[in-house]
Amino acid sequence: MTTVGFIGLGIMGGPMAVNLIKAGHQVIGYDYSPARNEVLTQAGGQVASGIAELVQRADTVITMVRDSADVETVALGEQGILANARPGQLYIDMSSISPQTARQVAEAAKAHQVRVLDAPVSGGEAGAVEGTLSIMVGGEAADFEAALPIFEVVGATVVHVGPHGAGQxxxxxxxxxxxxxxxxxxxxxxxxxxxxxxxxxxxxxxxxxxxxxxxxxxxxxxxxxxxxxxxxxxxxxxxxxxxxxxxxxxxxxxxxxxxxxxxxxxxxxxxxxxxxxxxxxxxxxxxxxxxxxx
The missing domain is CATH 1.10.1040.10 (N-(1-d-carboxylethyl)-l-norvaline Dehydrogenase; domain 2)
Structure with missing residues (x-):
């Protein structure tokens, strides 16, 4: 089991993070909403004070945020994921964003030697709660294989569909x-x-x-x-x-x-x-x- 940092604990992200806890992973979450953070804490997770702390404590970082602009801010910002990541760390974006943004993040990650996957999901809130999401993954095949133990907790259909941006x-x-x-x-x-x-x-x-x-x-x-x-x-x-x-x-x-x-x-x-x-x-x-x- 691994330590997963989960950014974005809304309708989809919250249940996904809870399922990772149930599967035995240590989950450190971060969300702007205190109520969402409290739900994670009650499920046995921990809450980080910010993105920097979360990234530094996690083996794998996941984002489930609203849109491309949010991903750019969280991943590429001065205090964002890449600025605090370690070489070899795995970053999985499970938001629904533009393919162009997914490719942009993956390209920026190369300079930090961070492995990136774009892995949006389908199945709605019910699928997130039940752990039966369909997950379409873009990125390197080796990184997909490394992430499978996480994907198989939150999804029932998990497919590597091609290079960076293909998932989106x-x-x-x-x-x-x-x-x-x-x-x-x-x-x-x-x-x-x-x-x-x-x-x-x-x-x-x-x-x-x-x-x-x-x-x-x-x-x-x-x-x-x-x-x-x-x-x-x-x-x-x-x-x-x-x-x-x-x-x-x-x-x-x-x-x-x-x-x-x-x-x-x-x-x-x-x-x-x-x-x-x-x-x-x-x-x-x-x-x-x-x-x-x-």
Whole structure:
């Protein structure tokens, strides 16, 4: 077992850090929120006074923060990870950021002889709690192998997908598919309700056929009940859709359906619904259909 420094103890990072503690790792955490730090302490972890202390005490450092700017600050800042890291230390960023930023961090780490992996995850809060996340990893194969004992605690599907930045590229594709699927499930639910169909029965049979997908399995019940407590917030999916639309443009790839869903997510955010779960796309479908509050 190893000492893991975990920066970012929010909806995803908190449960992941707790699972590492349960598996026998010593975890030193750091978050701007005292409440999140307290949860880690109650689970048996320790809390560092800052990034410098955390990095100096850890064998492996993990970040799970909001966006590319946060990763740049935490990793590349004057008092950040690389400034305090030891040669040979392993740094794993599990945030969802742009592939370009992931490559930038990896390049900067070379000067410090720090090994870097970009390892974003999919599976939402439930996957983080259950330790069943899908983890897509970019970086050197040897560093991936070294990190496997950690990945296998927090994830059920762990795949090395290529060089630095590849993990974030696959995550962008993941977010494109998830957003599009949620939108289609939302449209189907509003369509079924307009005809007075037993929607719970309809979801069961749809989930068993070719239309079956993880959104129907894990999210449809909450959508039917109009329960949009955040497992993954609209704000964050809006950020991720910005990443994928920008990356697609750079590659010369046309994503017309993805671009449309990105605009729908942006509309929800503009209406003040950024703190809701991304399944709140259902609200917008109802509004556009003139069925809000029906």
């Amino acid at each position: 590229t696959v995550k962008a594709a993941n977010q494109l598919i998830v957003a599009g699927t949620i939108e289609l499930v939302a449209e189907a639910i509003v369509f079924l309700e307009a005809y007075g169909v037993d929607t719970e029965a309809a979801v069961r049979v749809l989930a068993g056929g070719l239309a079956g997908n993880r959104i129907l399995d894990r999210k449809a019940a909450g959508m039917l009940a109009r329960q949009f407590q955040p497992g993954f917030r609209i704000d964050l999916h809006h950020k991720d859709m910005g990443i994928v639309t920008s990356a697609a443009r750079e590659a010369g790839v046309v994503i017309p359906l993805g671009a449309a869903v990105a605009q729908l997510i942006a509309a929800l955010k503009a209406q003040g619904d950024g703190g809701l779960d991304h399944t709140a796309l259902l609200k917008l479908v109802e509004q556009l259909s003139g069925r809000a509050g029906a």
